[in-house]
Amino acid sequence: MRQRSGRNYSAGWRQVLVPFLLSLFRGALSDQIHYSISEELAKNTVVGNLAKDLGFRVRDLPVRKLRISGEKEYFTVNPENGDLLVSDRIDREQICGKKPQCVLDFDAIAENPLNIFHVTVIVKDINDNIPLFKQSTTDLKIVESTQPGTTFPLDPALDSDAGPYSLQRYHLNDNEYFDLSEKQKPDGRKYPELILRHSLDREEQNFHHLVLTAVDGGDPPQSGTTQIRIQVTDANDNPPVFSQNTYRVRLREDMPPGTSVLRVAATDKDEDVNAEITYSFHNVDEQVAHFFSLNERTGEITTKDYLDFEVAHTYTLSIEAKDSGDLAAHCSVQVDILDENDSAPEVIVTSVFTPLPEDSPRGTVIALIKTRDRDSGENGEVYCRVFGNNEFKLKSSSNNYYKLVTDGTLDREQIPEYNITIMATDRGKPPLSSSTSLTVHIGDVNDNTPAFHQSTYLVHVAENNQPGSSIAQVRASDLDLGSSGQVSYSIVASDLEPQALSSYVSVNAQSGVVFAQRAFDHEQLRAFKLTLQACDQGSPALCANVSLRVLVGDRNDNAPRVLYPALEPEGSALFDTVPRAAQPGYLVTKVVAVDADSGHNAWLSFHVLQASEPGLFSLGLRTGEVRTARALGDRDASRQRLLVAVRDGGQPPLSATATLLLVFADSLQEALPDLSDRPMASDSQAELQFYLVVALALISVLFLLAVTLAIALRLRRASRPTTWGCIQPGVSSNSGPGVLPNCSEGTLPYSYNLCIASQSAKTEFNFFGMTPELAPTQDLLSDDTSWVPNTNREDTEIPFASDTILEVSATF
Template structure:
């Protein structure tokens, strides 16, 4: 075989020892690359499972890498004749191969088998073997020949059929030896061979009334096969005018969709004889079985009609011989050729040879989704097919090679907008009218983590009443993720807050799965009123995506604090110290003012003041919102000197909380006048506590020490001075206004905790300028002790109150 020319020549002369039949396998390939096409020549009728060739080796493929996805074997048509052994790489036969059934009378019979390996195509032609002998449709041929027939008269004989092809088909005819007839073999335009029986010598009915000849059909195969037919010739009386057809050859074109019973054509023959010798009968004499199934001939009028529906894809043309025979036995023949015209009666066939589903939503444009095979059994334009998509989807379809199309992505995909597509592919041929086929595939789009969790609101505000139970849920946040499965699995966490003093975990926690926020402790509005935190929602993708939201928590005040009295200060029994009111006070005189505060806020901290009890209710009034206690009228002589008032301070909460304070008032013009009333509490007050007893005892002890110190000081002074003068720390008149031991502001009812009773330094200097230093020391000690006694008294009074 020529390396570059492809010519196959004999390398030596044929020898007797050589086999008669040979099988050749030819390989066509380019330089250094896998072959573009492979052609195998095989005999028909191979057994199933027979090996055609090692296609993996011829393609240069690694057998270990073969798989039904890497290499696919596709045969056109409805029958798959070949398959691939993925372990050995051999191509083997899966169905019976009959050349005559597949190709009929075509000169070259090829079975196209496409191997999809990186778009390489492979072809497999099938070689014919001589497995059929020529065969006559009739084993016996009866001829009526008039004795008047002249030498040279021709009689068409039945022709034989041989389904084989080429040299194995019918080659010639042979006639048994005789003195009257010879054979003249001819070839028709369709390549079929037929024989005419030619009269060489005139017949004599009187000498020989019949003849018996043997017609032999011979093919060219090795070994040679033959078929025979018996020719019986009956010599008749003279009928010197045979029928004559108007045409020797009738040709007609017929569409394959011609209805059953429709007229194909009408043959016509005439006879110049008269009587029975002119009566013509039409007979189909030389026709194949398939032609005889499709057409019928009216023996009287010569009309040929359609007997069964025609199929261009099955048989494209038909040939028949029509015999016209008169009543005298003379016969003539004509030939009829019927061409079938293709109709667009086959819709395209669409096959998805490979589909990738699901497709990731981040697939770049141009990603191959599916490989589509399209085939149309029609011919010419009727068999040309174009594919397109029906819907406006982000996909496109492109022609690949040899009736293959690729379905590709045309633009970016988004699973969150469209999770799946029903892609309808329409294949339309170019016939008139065009036929189309639709095929739909469901394409799933797989998810990638391209969406971060999204909260429903840009920020959240939560309101929590104070004194909430520990561990209670106070709020809940929710984020959604448009992705799927793990990519949409959201977990929550707290990133930060503005609570800097204490760890965040001691105040707040969050459920990582539900987003519920829990209080770890009870909140106190009076401790802090609001705080904010950053909550993060993170999905489970790789890498994970997250988003944050601010949650601001406001603590709502509850009425959990009762009012607290700031003034006046109260004792252990809830009573305030005595307040002195001048007897001369007129109506509206401000006796005192109750001052209270509430740690709550808002309505819970709005305070109101009420006078619950009074010794003389008509004598006093109290401001509802100011807490001021004033005289409602002037003091009368009949009124009691000492009064006890119980006041209530109440907030505006629900339920309201309150506190009471008891005030002791004494009507007197000075402290000396009020002191007996203040000290006499046996009838009005409850028994004093042990603490008061000890305080009185301490006061008596201190008084004793004070008197002892004063006595010692006087004795020392008398020893050192002949003219002792009485040291006056309290002024000339202890009970006068000018020399009073109480501060000037006593009249308004306010007394300080301590008061300096000693005179000013200038007064002492004038009165005691004659004293010696030791006496001055005694004076200083006396003044100091006096001040100390006054402080102890005031402390005692406060504790008693």
């Protein structure tokens, strides 16, 4: 019969038992919640409000995720109100057997933050089991000579209930020959004994029928009965006698099957067949019969299977010795099992927190670890450690609980996951160990700045590029995952004007490709610098900058431009006069041109396309200087025309032309008639010619002064050693013997070098365009090959110490 259940009933018992039980367990357990219930409660019966007892608010329950953890979950938590409910049938006898107190321990786990609470539920017994005898009928044989007061042990009744609801007493039906007494075994169980009150007489009555009743302590009490049939036999007046009433032996649990436990011995004073004794188990439970065997002839007890201290600490064996006349004696054998370290610790991992953010601080709880060892004493004491990982450690909690926490800095880019091995070892000798592994994945956070593949970028772009074409690509990598590793590009700074930047370049935000928005012009912009930025998509975003320098390369897109001679409006060039007595190498004029390009594209060369008198003039290939290649002949016309081409070094080359009009005349007045047939120049050209005439006159005056000064110096230094020297403004001729100062070379349009030789038979005036080492290079495109520097001329072979040369240079 099962006891009624309900919240009011359990609450009433809780008010009585909880204070008493708390006082008992306060020293052993800390921070525990205690409840008391009756067994066999209906499913979903409320035990108590666990959330309230733990101090949780109802609105916090969805976040805290309160739940039950245990080997077998007899309870569950209502997630809505936090009530602790019965989730499975609770049979006290099945769970705790005959223990005086039945306690269910389990753990309540809450998250956010992760914590564990120990809950103890005391299961109270109800009178739901009836005392039962193993046999409905018991047969006894009693010799008629048995003396009054002799006792006969009977099989006890079994009642699975405990405490007040367990078996309490036995009683026998009324009769004149037998009484009943109760005895108690070493393990505390009661068994009945039949006592003979009066002597039996087989001839008078050979059978007696009795009813034995077992009653428990319920209200109302429950009972069970068995029939006792007693057969009165002839006299066998000496029953067997054991050497001792109780035997006690200790046996290690690791002993193999077949190990001898003990040999019991009984003696009988009778002779012959009445002294033959057989041994048997008497009134033993199934466990004894499973683990032990008894030799009925020798009385030796041996093991039949491996013993386990964790299953039972002790066994009580009742042995009966009978002779042939059915006289019996009884003894008790108590076998104590000694614990051996034969159970390895167990490691149970609960509530693993993964993935774990890589920026988690030290001490972050990752998982709860529970250890368990079925052994006792030191064999059951367990300690845990983390094997092979320095980034994690175990922090002891309570009741064999550990918290796995971080103990170092985590970096997902270096180690994306950890295989953590938890090893549990007991303190037995030798110790036993077990281990379990768990995998913790490391979650990514935005902790890596994008990194460009190059520290700086240098790009060469030819001018006149196609607008919209790509000119470069920058790349940056980010070790983070997801959006934190996605990089976008932008231009954040430039040495260009901010307003003009967008019209020059742009960058693709996803690919990092830099595009030219317009065609570049090397002549306007030769280089510019950009600062590009790569940012990830994390929150907050991380950025990195890199410098990109763009060099605009030159193309040959500009033709040479002739600066001198300048063209008149009608396209003809100005005229230049050449003295009739000009010697070979005389600098007549110089063609000056520029090219807006640079480098090889601006490397100009000068070529004669047409000449009135081929071979009369030479043209410097690189200098553009026009010099006389030979002396003017009688048949040569006084008016000469040269068509000069100026070419750059590009591929293909670009060119420009200049026309030179040269007039051989000793004075401007002499040259004017030769030009009278030319069209009238414009006012500006006439003004230019006026300035030229004035310049020529000034040069003539300076020339005469120089000659006069040279003659005076010669007369003054007649007695001094003869030396060479060139007179230049601001330059002394004290260079010493053997040193000839450089004679400056004139520029546009005329340059005269005047040197005066002393101590010669006659005064000579020589015009040098340049020293023999710096003679102009022959025009490679000119057909004139008659001009060759005269190395045998007197002005170049005069010893340095024999003459003094006065150089006068005039330029305009």
